[in-house]
Structure formats: structure tokens, C-alpha cells
Amino acid sequence: MSVFNSSHYDDHELVSFCQDARSGLRAIVAVHNSNLGPALGGCRMFPYANDDHALDDVLRLSKGMTYKSALAGLPLGGGKAVIIGDPASLKSRDLLLAMGQFVNDLGGRYITAEDSGTTVTDLKIIAERTSYVSGVVEGGRFGGDPSPYTAQGVFLGIKAALAFKHGSDDLSGVRVAVQGAGAVGRHLIELLIAEGAIVFAADVNVKHCQLAQQSGAVVIPCDHIMGFDTDVLAPCAMGASLNADSVEIIRAGIVAGAANNQLASNAQGERLLRRGILYAPDFVINAGGIIDVYYQRAEGGSTKTAAHLSNISSSLLEIFTQSAASGLSTVAIAEQLAEDIFLNGLRVKAA
Template sequence: MAVFNQVEFDNHEQVVFCSDEASGLKAIIAVHNTKLGPAVGGCRLWNYASDEDAVYDVLRLSKGMTYKNAVARLPFGGGKSVIIGDAKTIKSEALFRAFGKHLDRLGGSYYSAEDVNITTGDVMVMHKETNYVMGLEGKSGNPSPFTALGTFLGIKAAYQHKYGHQDLAGIKVAVQGLGAVAYTLCKHLHEAGAELFVTDINEESVQRVVNDFNATAVGIDEIYDLDVDVYAPCALGATVNDDTIPRIKATIIAGCANNQLAESRHGEIIREKGILYAPDYVINAGGIINVYYETKPEGYDEAAATKHVEGIYDTLTEIFKRSEDEKVSTHIIADKLAQEIIENGL
């Protein structure tokens, strides 16, 4: 299996392969960069088609966390972890305790938290074996509402930049993926008067949003062809690609998924099409911002966390303006901003 010569490797400081026969644990922990502080990033449980796919995903996500934490101006480096398996069958206390033991062996170079198919309850089980976890129950708790808030504010910032106002009443939004973050995002959008078109592989999730927010359900593949104002990718990544870009009619792409661009070049393609893209690791940083506030010596402060999340609006406004001035894609500007912060410090 190739690791060092992958483009996504990008000088990772450490990549650890973890195994525990008794619990069935197979996991990978990637530490990308610790210049600003210990690496922090969630753990994803996913039934990858191959080990190579898992390596590719964890490396890409880990680098993204370095940039996300930097642009959010957090004293954290970037890391990520994945557990390989079917979330419906593999979850157990033994599995998460085994993973916690592997986390503990890293001695604090990486802190994990919840992510796709991992709950705060699962993180609490890891915590039985290690202190190197964040997003704990009774502290900052579930980060999803904060990620949703940041994404909602990011959509408003994009609309303000594109159209000179942030009134979302009557706009059409296509939301792809309806997990915990996307559900709350739909709630914000519905309350703002937006018309929702939604899809997910889980029919129960679709019906919940249809019932609660008067959304229109569409097919998994149909979501790209809708005549909407905003396309909000909120599932897994790489949905902005060679196949989908010609089909996307939205003038704004802004959602909470990670790694939305299949390749960097796709950011420039959509810019040339007149589509404004809110870089994923900027708009979806609300969760990690909230988690940071449980590390404060004075204790967790929800009001302070919320105020910091609200700053995502201003950060995106800066990125949109620089992109326009420099005539390059917003994701390139976001990368530049992250690199400047990593190089010069917070």
C-alpha cells in the first residue's frame, strides 16, 4: 500500500495503523501538523471498500483539519482518525476502549472527537482508556449544533457577497445528506424562509426533514440537476467533480461536508462558471471551535463558543473579497490564509 508517495500524504508527521483482534478494531490515526498545538480532529467510522480508500480519506481529512484549525484561529494542529467497519454491526464497548488505548499511546500528540457514525457516547467510552479525547458529555457536548450554525451563517455570508443582502426568504436550497448537522442546518434555513430540497440514503432521515420543515424529497442523483440558489453538500466529500459540475445550477455552493471538491482544479472551474464556493473547512469549523472551549482553564463557556463560531461569517467575507481581488478560487485563498497563520502563528 502506497502512503509516502500519495499527494495527500503532504509531509504528515505520523500515521499509525491500529489493530485489536478481540474487538475487531482496524483503525488509522493520522497526525498532519502540530506547529500550532496538538493535533485535533474527529474519528470517523466508515465501511471503506478497501484499506487504500481508508488511507486516502484519513490523510485528506487530517490535512484539512490542520487548515481548519488554523483558519478558525485555534491553538490546535491537524489530525484525524478512521475506524474501518460497518457502524450497524461493529460498534461495541470493547472496540472503543481498544481504540482509546491506541490513542493513549500517542501521549497527547493527537486528540480525537466525534465524527461520522461516532457519537459523544462512543467518545465517552474511549475516555475510559484515555484523556486524549474532546467533545465530552457534560462539557462542550455535541458539536453538531455549532457546526450547523456556522454553516448557516456561511450561507448568509455567501449570499451577502453574491447578491448584496442576506435575506434568505424564498431562496431554494438543495441539501445533500441529512445527518445531525444537516438536520439543524435545515431548521435554520426553514426558519429563515428558505425552500428546501433534500436527499439522503436513509429514507427515515429524509421523511423527518420533509415532515418537520416542509421540505421536498428528491432522488440521490437528482439533487445535482435542481434549479436552486444554493447547493449544500452535507454528506461525504468529492461531490463537486467533473461529472456533477456541468449539472449544478446553483450560484452558491456552501455546505458542511468535508473535502467537497474532488480535486483542487474543480475550485477554479466553478469560479469561472460564476459559482461562489464557501471553502468547506472554513464554513464547517463550528464544531471544533465549540470543542476548543472545553479546554479553557475557566471551564466551558457556551456564549464565548457561539461568538467565536459567529466569526466564521467574517472569515468567509474576507476570503470572498480576496478571491475577487486576486481572481483565484476561494479555496486557494483559504489555503493561503491557513498557511500564513501556520507560518506566523495565531
């Protein structure tokens, strides 16, 4: 494993490794950039094939958090943590306590939150060893879980994309294919169906498929989702689903979903543009969760989250407009806008 030679290393400020033999914890924390404020990002637990895959993931995810917070107008930097292992078999109280100590030993350079493979309950255990945790506020509509807010932001982003491409954000009869019906995807499906959309869902988890079906979605095989005949494709599973092969079979006119790092590389963003497919950059559209956890930590609640979520639609519309005018991909425009904020040290204030 070579951090500095990784294709995803981007002058990260901090990459820290931890192993705790007693609990079995093997984890990596990456802080990409903290020009705008402390690095905040989720703690993911996943059975990576090898350590290099884990390193690549935490580097990509932490960088994405920098861009996400900048464009969301939050005074935060970008960071991420990954725990290497299957959450179904390896997760334990001792492991989570060890993770809390790891985060605490970083002295506030990284603030953790929920992510794939971890829950609010897990974060409360981590919080027994560190105060550098967000997304565990008691009470409130969702009890500290930011997933519904991520889904709400994606929902608003889909409507913004429809309005830009078709002149109307009416979801009645719009066909949406949701790849991944887990914590965020499930809530997104419910929001879409409530507005009259026809939703198709795919997930490797049978329980997730059953819940999606109960909500009114039509379940389709996972290997059909990318090329499915639909108006909107919403990737809400793991990253890199938009690769050199999959972008060629997409039949949707809009790609807008919750997954992080949807593009295997920015070349896929260019290809989507050339194919006439409107892509909503993931680090813009899925910012609802980080907006919520920011307000939880800053104010002990998320009363301002809903108002701030509207920034997602306006940011996307600006990006779509600049992309159409310049001929640059939406992801290239979004990255330029974010870099203007965090690299130039522009002052950012939450709404």
C-alpha cells in the first residue's frame, strides 16, 4: 500500500491508520482539506477485497466531502473513515469503542457520522469515547438519522433536473429507476411515489426489495437497472456504477442519485454529456445528509435543515446552465465551482 502513489491521493492533509488487535478494528481516516472548517464525513464499514481498495475508497470519499460541503455552503472540510470488515459479522461494541478512541486521538481534525454499514446506534457507542461525532441527536423527526435528508435532497435534485431538461418538475408518470433501496433509496422511493412517479427498484438485499415493493415500486433484477428504459436513473448503491461500459447502455435522459463517487472517472461525465444525458453531480445532489449533521452538531438539532436543502436545487440549476453554455460536463463545472470556494479560502456561512 502506497498512499502517496495512489491515483486518488490529492494532497490530502491527513491519512491515518489504526489497528486494534483485541477488537479486530482495522480502519483508515482521511482528511482531504480543512480550509473551510473541520473535516466532517461518515464512517463506512465494508468488507473490502484488500487494503488498497479501502485506501482508494477513503481517499475518494474524503475528497468528495470537501467538494460537497463547499457547494452546500457549509463551513466544513472534507473527511471520511472506513472500517475494513463485514458489518454483519465483525461489528461489535468493543470495535466501535476502539473506533471512537481512534477518532478522539486525532484531536478534532476529523468529525465522524453515519455511513454505509454503520447506524445511529453504532455512532452512539463511538460517542462514548469521543465528542467528535455528529448525527446522534436524540429526538427530532428521524432521531439523528441523516438518510431521510439525503433522500429529500436527491428528490429535490431530480425535480430540478426535470425542470431544466423538460421545462417542468412534475413527477406524475415519470419513470424512475432506483439502484439501491437501502437507507437512502427506500426514502427516495417513498417520496417519488407520493408525487406520482412510476418507480422501479433493484437491490442485492432481498429485504430491501421487499420494502421497496411494499412502498409501491416494481422490483427488477440488478443487472437490468443500468439499461432499463426509464426517464431518470437514480444510483443509490455503492460508487463507480457509472463506468466505461455502463454509461453506454444507459437509456435514461437524467442520471441523479444518492451514491457517492458514482463516476468511475470524470471521463464518464464527459461521455454522459456527449450522449445527451443530464448528470447531477453526486457531491451536489446528495448533500442533504451532511447539511443535517452540520446543524445537529452546530445547534443541537436540525430545525434549519429543510430550508438549507433548497440550496441543492439552485446549485444544480447553476451547474446545468453553465454546462450547457460552456460545453463542459456538469461534473467539471461543479468541481470548478467548489475549488473556487475551498482552494481560495472564501468564507462560507450556512444559511
